[in-house]
Amino acid sequence: MAHSNPGSSPSHVGALASERAESVFRDFKPAYDEAAAVSEASRCLYCDDPPCQTACPTRIDIPQFIRKIASGNVEGAGRTIFDSNILGMSCARVCPVEVLCVGDCVYNKLGQPPIQIGKLQRYATDIALEEGWQYYTAGADTGKSVGLVGAGPASIAAAHELRRRGHRATIYDKRDVAGGLNTWGVAPYKMKGDAALEELNWVLRIGGIDIQLGVGVGDGEGDVPFSELEARHDAVFLGFGLGEDSMLGVPGQDLDGVHGAVDFIECIKTGKVELGWVRRAAVVGGGNTAIDAVRELKGLGIPEVTLVYRGSEAGMSGYAHEWKASKAEGISASWASQPLAFLGAGRVQSIHCARLGADKRPTGETFALPTDLVLLAIGQGKLASMLQGVAGVSVERGVVVADAETGATGRKGWYAGGDCANGGKEVVNAVAEGKRAAIAIDRYLRGDAA
Amino acid sequence: MNGSNSDRSEKNGSAPGPDGAAGSRADHNHSNAGHWLVGARDAKVKPDLTTNCGGIISPNPFWLASAPPTNSGPQIERAFEAGWGGAVWKTLGQPIQNVSSRFGGLNYGGKRNIGFNNIELITDRPLESNFREIREVKRKFPKHAVIVSLMVETEQEWEDIIARSVDAGGDGLELNFGCPHGMCERGMGSAVGQEPKVNERITGWARKYADKYRPGMPVLIKLTPNVGDILPHGKAAQRGGADGVSLINTIKSIIGVDIDHFVPYPRVRDLSTNGGYCGAAVKPIALHMVAQLARDPDFRIPISGIGGVATWRDAVEFILLGSTSVQVCTEVMLKGYRIVEDMIEGLETYMSNHGFHTIDEMVGKAIPGYSEWGSLDLNYETVAKIDASKCIGCYDCVAACRDGAHQCIFPATDGTRVPIIDESECVGCNLCQIVCPVSDCITMVQVDNGFAPATWNEAVAGEKTLRPKKGSH
Numbered sequence: 001m002a003h004s005n006p007g008s009s010p011s012h013v014g015a016l017a018s019e020r021a022e023s024v025f026r027d028f029k030p031a032y033d034e035a036a037a038v039s040e041a042s043r044c045l046y047c048d049d050p051p052c053q054t055a056c057p058t059r060i061d062i063p064q065f066i067r068k069i070a071s072g073n074v075e076g077a078g079r080t081i082f083d084s085n086i087l088g089m090s091c092a093r094v095c096p097v098e099v100l101c102v103g104d105c106v107y108n109k110l111g112q113p114p115i116q117i118g119k120l121q122r123y124a125t126d127i128a129l130e131e132g133w134q135y136y137t138a139g140a141d142t143g144k145s146v147g148l149v150g151a152g153p154a155s156i157a158a159a160h161e162l163r164r165r166g167h168r169a170t171i172y173d174k175r176d177v178a179g180g181l182n183t184w185g186v187a188p189y190k191m192k193g194d195a196a197l198e199e200l201n202w203v204l205r206i207g208g209i210d211i212q213l214g215v216g217v218g219d220g221e222g223d224v225p226f227s228e229l230e231a232r233h234d235a236v237f238l239g240f241g242l243g244e245d246s247m248l249g250v251p252g253q254d255l256d257g258v259h260g261a262v263d264f265i266e267c268i269k270t271g272k273v274e275l276g277w278v279r280r281a282a283v284v285g286g287g288n289t290a291i292d293a294v295r296e297l298k299g300l301g302i303p304e305v306t307l308v309y310r311g312s313e314a315g316m317s318g319y320a321h322e323w324k325a326s327k328a329e330g331i332s333a334s335w336a337s338q339p340l341a342f343l344g345a346g347r348v349q350s351i352h353c354a355r356l357g358a359d360k361r362p363t364g365e366t367f368a369l370p371t372d373l374v375l376l377a378i379g380q381g382k383l384a385s386m387l388q389g390v391a392g393v394s395v396e397r398g399v400v401v402a403d404a405e406t407g408a409t410g411r412k413g414w415y416a417g418g419d420c421a422n423g424g425k426e427v428v429n430a431v432a433e434g435k436r437a438a439i440a441i442d443r444y445l446r447g448d449a450a
Numbered sequence: 451m452n453g454s455n456s457d458r459s460e461k462n463g464s465a466p467g468p469d470g471a472a473g474s475r476a477d478h479n480h481s482n483a484g485h486w487l488v489g490a491r492d493a494k495v496k497p498d499l500t501t502n503c504g505g506i507i508s509p510n511p512f513w514l515a516s517a518p519p520t521n522s523g524p525q526i527e528r529a530f531e532a533g534w535g536g537a538v539w540k541t542l543g544q545p546i547q548n549v550s551s552r553f554g555g556l557n558y559g560g561k562r563n564i565g566f567n568n569i570e571l572i573t574d575r576p577l578e579s580n581f582r583e584i585r586e587v588k589r590k591f592p593k594h595a596v597i598v599s600l601m602v603e604t605e606q607e608w609e610d611i612i613a614r615s616v617d618a619g620g621d622g623l624e625l626n627f628g629c630p631h632g633m634c635e636r637g638m639g640s641a642v643g644q645e646p647k648v649n650e651r652i653t654g655w656a657r658k659y660a661d662k663y664r665p666g667m668p669v670l671i672k673l674t675p676n677v678g679d680i681l682p683h684g685k686a687a688q689r690g691g692a693d694g695v696s697l698i699n700t701i702k703s704i705i706g707v708d709i710d711h712f713v714p715y716p717r718v719r720d721l722s723t724n725g726g727y728c729g730a731a732v733k734p735i736a737l738h739m740v741a742q743l744a745r746d747p748d749f750r751i752p753i754s755g756i757g758g759v760a761t762w763r764d765a766v767e768f769i770l771l772g773s774t775s776v777q778v779c780t781e782v783m784l785k786g787y788r789i790v791e792d793m794i795e796g797l798e799t800y801m802s803n804h805g806f807h808t809i810d811e812m813v814g815k816a817i818p819g820y821s822e823w824g825s826l827d828l829n830y831e832t833v834a835k836i837d838a839s840k841c842i843g844c845y846d847c848v849a850a851c852r853d854g855a856h857q858c859i860f861p862a863t864d865g866t867r868v869p870i871i872d873e874s875e876c877v878g879c880n881l882c883q884i885v886c887p888v889s890d891c892i893t894m895v896q897v898d899n900g901f902a903p904a905t906w907n908e909a910v911a912g913e914k915t916l917r918p919k920k921g922s923h
Contacts, residue, residue: 042560045887048845048852049861070560109842110888 013151013200014177014213021268022188025299028325029093029119029190037123041070044115045106052101052117057432058085062101066120078128079135081121086160086435087153089129089199090182091428092121093191096288098321100428129202138208139166144445147172147233149217152180153427154239154418156200157434158441159209165442169209170233172224174216177270180241181419182427184266187292189299193269218386226390230413235441238393238400238409238416239434242424243381248284252342253376261285261293261377268296278372280304282351284339285377286316291323293375294331307333308351308369310360334369338362348374384420399423407437415441497801498808499794501535503775504694504752505668506622508535508595510797511765511809512790515696515756515777516541516599516624516672518570519787523583527590532787533794536595538696538777539584541572541626542611543601543638548574553783554705554715556731566729566780567705569716571632572601577611581618588619597670601626601638605655612659612667622668625656627687628699630676631725640699643674646686653690670754673697673739680739684749694752695743696777698736700726729780733758737771744772745817760789762796769809770816828909829901829917832878832894834859834871840891843867847882847892855881856921873897877921 032040044066052062061080068077081088097103097118105114128135144167148155151173159169177183183196204211216223217240229236245260247253261283267273281302283293286309297305307326309316312335316323334353341352351374355365382398392411394401402409402416409416417433419425499510513536514520514529521540529537548570556565573580588596598620600611615623627649629639642648653671660667671687673680675698687695702724706715714722736757743749755773759765760781768776781789806812836847843862848869851859858875859882862868871882883892904914 039560045844045846047843048849050845051843051867106842106844 012211012213013179013197013204014175016177016183016193016197016269017271020193020271021273021300022192024301025188025192025296027093027189029122031126032116032119032123034123037069037120038072040116041066041120043107044070047106051104051106052115055100055104056084057100057426057428058091058435059432060084060088060101060121062117065124066115066117069120069124074124074127075131075133077124078133081125082128082135085428085431086157086203087182087199087427087431088121089125090153090186090191090196091431092118092125093195094182094186095426095428096319096322099319129199132202134205136160136164136206138163138206141168142166142445144168144234145170145232146235146237146441146445147217147229148237148239149229150180150238150240150418150420151175151178151211151213152239152241152418152430153182154241154430154434154437155180155237156203157431158237158239158415158417158438159434160203160206161435161438162441163206163208165438167234167442167445171209171211172215172217172229173211173213174223176213178211178213180239184269185262186269186427187265187296188269189295218383219389220386226387234445235413235415237407237434237437237441238387238414238420239418239430240383241419243383245376246379246381248339248376248378250339250341252344252348255342255344255348256346257344257348257372258342258374259376261289261375262380264375265289265293265296268300273300275300275302275373278302280306280371281373281375282306282308282334282369282371283375283377284308284351285379286311286318287377287379288318288322290375290377291318291326293377295322295326295329297373297375298326298329298331302373305331306369306371307331308337308339308353309333309335310338310356312336312358336360337367337369340366342374343368348372380424382420390414397423402433402437403440405436406440407433408440413441413444495802495807497798497806499535499797501775501809503754504622504670504692505666506536506595506597506670506694506775508775509593510535510794511769511773511775512536512793513538513595513597513754513775513777514782515779516597516626517779517783519779519782521573522575522580523587526583526587526596529782529787529790530587530591530594533790534594534787536597536621536775537587538597538599538624539580539620541599541601541629542577542580542615543572544607545574545576546571546632549718551716551718554725556705556729563729563780563784565705565727565731566783567700567703567716567725567727569631569718569723569725572599572626572629577614581614584615584618584620588621595621597622597624597668599624599626599672600656601629601633603636603638608652608655609659609662612656613663616660616663616667622670622693623656623660624670624672624696625653625692626672626699627652628672628674628697629726630674630700630702631723640674640676640702643672643683643699644677646682649683649686650690653687653692657691668693670694670696672699672756674699675735675739675757676702680742681746681749684743684746688749688751692751694754694774696754696756697743698732698739698757700728701732701735703727728757730758730760733764733767737767740768740773741771741817741820744814745820762793762800765793765797766800766812767816769812770814771820772814772817774809774813824907824910825905827903827905829899829904829914831897831899831901831917831920833873833876833897834878834882835893835895836869836871837891837893838866838868840888841868842888842891844887845869846885846887850881850885855879858921875921 046063065077065080101117102114107114148171151171162169179196183193245262281297336356338354339351342348343350351369354362357363384395384400387393393409400416400421402421407415407417415437417437418430501508501511516538520537526537552570555563598615627643633639634641671692704714752774754775755768756777759776759778765776858872860870886892901917908914
C-alpha cells in the first residue's frame with residue numbers, strides 16, 4: 001500500500017493516496033441530475049406505512065424524503081435521510097437496495113419499475129454534503145464519555161448519536177485511516193474511499209468526536225487494554241468489525257499471487273497495484289465479497305476473470321442482481337469447483353480443483369484451472385476472541401453477543417454493533433445498530449436503564 | 451328519474467380511459483349492461499366526421515383556436531395538411547405590439563404544463579398580409595374552414611373589417627369577446643363579453659354587415675368565462691343574431707410567482723400582469739359552461755367547444771355535452787399540429803364502437819345526464835370494494851380515507867397489506883378509488899338498501915323517505 005500523498009483529507013480521519021487503483025472506476029449507477037431526480041421522485045406513490053421504510057434497517061422515511069425532492073425541498077430531504085441514517089450518502093451508494101427498499105417498492109407488484117430510491121437518496125445527500133448543510137448540533141454536555149472501538153460505520157453512527165445527546169465520544173482504530181470498510185472495502189464502482197472520508201468529515205462537524213488513529217484496543221502489543229478503556233470511559237461500544245481474510249488451508253496458498261480478497265480490495269482502495277502481468281485471475285467464493293472482487297478485477301483491465309465456487313449459480317450467497325451485472329461485464333464462473341491446491345513455482349500458475357456433485361461432495365473428477373492471480377473470498381476471521389478476558393462479554397462463534405434492540409452485551413455499560421456483533425452484514429445494518437446502541441447508552445448513562 | 455338512474459349508472463361504469471376522470475366509476479349489477487354496446491356490433495362503417503357548426507362546414511370537428519398556431523397562412527396550410535378541419539385565424543384588428551416573455555406553464559406532480567397562460571394580444575401583423583394569406587389558404591384548401599377572428603371598436607371599424615374578411619374568402623367570422631388581458635383594458639375582448647347589452651349590440655352590427663357583404667355569412671361569438679353565469683352572455687349573442695358561440699376563452703389568471711424575485715410569471719423585466727389561463731387543467735370549467743348553455747331550452751344555436759381539448763377523448767366529452775366543433779390551441783402549442791392524427795382516429799373509433807354515424811348524432815348526448823343536485827337520488831348507495839388480487843398494498847386509500855374522508859379503511863391485520871373497508875361506515879365518496887394507483891382495484895359497488903329512489907326535491911316536498919345517513923355521527 002502506497003500512501004504517497006498524505007494530506008488529501010483532514011488529518012484526524014487519516015488520508016488516502018491521491019493516486020489509487022480504484023480511480024479508474026466509473027459509477028455503476030450514474031447520478032441523477034435535477035430533472036431526472038424530480039421526474040423519478042414524482043412517480044413515488046407516497047405509500048402510507050410504506051414497505052420501503054420497513055425494509056430499510058435504519059427506517060428512513062423514504063416517501064417523505066422523496067416528496068421533498070419532488071417539491072424542490074432538497075435540504076429537507078437530506079434532513080429526513082440523515083435523521084435516520086447519518087451515513088445516508090454512503091448507504092445511498094452501497095446499499096443492496098434491490099433486496100431492501102427498492103425490492104419492496106409496491107411498483108414491483110404492479111409490474112412497473114420500482115422507484116430508484118438509492119439514486120434519489122444519493123441525489124439529496126450529495127447536494128447536502130456539497131452545500132455543507134449542518135443539520136445537527138451537539139447536545140448539552142453531560143460530562144460523560146464513551147469509548148468506541150473501531151472507526152467503521154457502526155462506531156461513527158453511534159458516536160454521532162451520542163454527541164447529539166451530549167456525551168463525548170472517543171473512537172479508537174488501529175489503522176491510519178478512519179471509516180472502516182466504508183473507506184477501504186466498498187466496491188469502487190459504488191463509492192470511492194475519498195467520498196467516504198468526505199462524508200465522515202461532514203459527520204464530524206458536529207464536534208466532540210475524537211478519532212484516535214493508529215491506536216488499537218485489546219490484548220495486542222501496544223494496544224490500549226480493555227481495562228484501561230473501561231477506566232477512561234463511562235461506557236464502551238465495540239464496533240471493531242471482522243478480521244483478516246480466511247485462508248483455505250490447502251497446499252500452495254503461500255505462493256505469490258494468492259491473496260485474501262478483502263486485503264486485495266483494500267490495496268486498490270488505498271493505493272496503486274501493479275497488475276500488468278495478470279492475464280487470468282480467479283476469485284474463490286460465492287458471496288458478495290467474491291462478486292465485488294471479480295468485478296473489480298475486470299474493471300482493472302484483467303482480460304479473463306473467473307469465479308470459482310463450490311456450489312451452483314442458484315446456490316451462491318451473493319446477491320443475484322450483483323452476479324447478473326458481473327456476467328454482463330464478461331465474467332465467467334467455474335461452478336461446483338473445490339480448490340485442492342495452488343500450483344506454481346514461486347508464483348501461482350494454476351488451481352488444482354476437484355469437481356463436486358450436487359451434494360457438494362467430490363465426484364472424483366479433478367481439473368486444472370490456469371490462473372495468474374487468486375483471490376480468496378471465503379469469509380473473514382473473527383476478532384472477538386480478544387474479548388475472552390473481559391468478564392460478562394460473551395462471544396459465540398466469534399461474534400459478540402449483543403441484544404438485538406439495544407446492542408447491550410452481558411457486561412454493564414458495554415455495547416456492541418456492526419460486523420463484530422452481526423457476523424458481517426451491510427453498512428446500513430452497522431449504522432442502524434450503532435445508532436440503536438447509542439440511544440441505549442444514553443439511557444444507561446442517564447440512569448434510566450441498566 | 452327512476453328508470454334513467456340505473457341506465458346512467460351503467461354508462462358511468464364503463465371502463466375509464468387512461469386520462470379519464472375518476473370519481474364516477476361505479477360498478478353495478480350489470481343486468482342489462484350490454485344494451486349500450488349494441489351499436490358496436492352494427493356500426494363498423496366509417497363514421498362521417500363532417501361538421502356543420504352554425505353554417506361553417508369542415509371535414510372534421512377539429513379546429514385550431516384563434517391563437518399563435520393560426521398566426522399566419524403558412525402555419526394554417528401546414529395544419530390543414532396535417533389533418534385539421536378548420537382554423538380560426540389569429541384575431542385581426544388594429545395590429546398591436548407584444549411584449550417579450552408571453553407565456554407561463556403550470557407544472558404539477560412532475561407533469562409539465564398541465565395548465566398554461568399567456569399575455570399575448572391579437573395579431574401584430576399588418577391586416578393586408580393576413581387577408582392576402584387567408585385568400586391564399588382558401589384557394590389551396592377550399593373544403594377546409596377558415597374562420598376569421600375579429601376585434602375592433604367602432605361600428606365603422608366592424609363594417610370595414612367584416613367587409614375585408616368576406617372579400618378574402620373567409621368561411622365565417624368569430625367575434626373575440628373573450629380576451630381577458632390587455633385588449634379588455636382598451637374596452638374590447640372580455641370587456642364586451644362581460645356586458646350582455648354591449649355583446650348584443652356589437653353582435654347585431656356583425657350580423658348586419660356580414661349579411662350585407664355575403665348574405666348568411668356565419669357569425670360566431672367567442673365568450674369569456676370570466677363571468678358568474680354564462681347563460682345571459684350566450685343568450686345575448688343569440689339575440690344579437692349570432693349563428694353560434696365559441697367558448698371558453700381563457701380564464702383571467704396569474705400562473706405562478708417567481709418566489710425568489712417576488713414577481714408573478716411571466717415576468718416582463720420587473721413586472722408581470724394577469725394573463726389568460728388555458729390548457730388541460732381548464733377543461734372542467736369549460737365543460738360546465740358549455741353544458742350550461744347546451745341544456746338551456748332557450749339557447750338554440752350551436753356551440754364550438756374550447757378549453758383543455760388535448761385528445762379525442764376530450765373532444766368526445768365536449769361534443770357529448772353539446773359542442774358541435776371543438777377548438778384546440780394549447781396542446782398544439784406544446785406538441786405541434788400532428789396530434790390531430792390521433793384525434794381523428796380516436797374519434798372515428800369511438801363513434802364506430804358506439805354506433806354513431808355522424809357528429810350530429812353525438813352532440814349533446816350527455817346533456818340529459820346533467821342535472822341539478824336536487825334531482826340526484828339520495829337513496830342511491832355505493833360502498834368501496836377492494837380486489838385483493840390487484841391490490842399492491844400502497845395504503846394510499848388508507849391515508850386518504852383516514853385523513854380526507856370518513857375513516858372507514860384500515861390497515862390489514864393479517865400481514866397481507868390489503869386494506870379492510872368498514873362498509874357500515876363507507877359513504878361511497880369515491881376518494882379511495884380516485885387515489886388508488888391500480889386500475890379496477892377499487893370499485894364502487896351499489897348496495898341494495900331497500901329504499902326507493904328519492905331526491906332532495908322530493909324529500910322536501912314530503913313525497914319520499916330518505917335512507918338513514920352514513921358517516922355523520
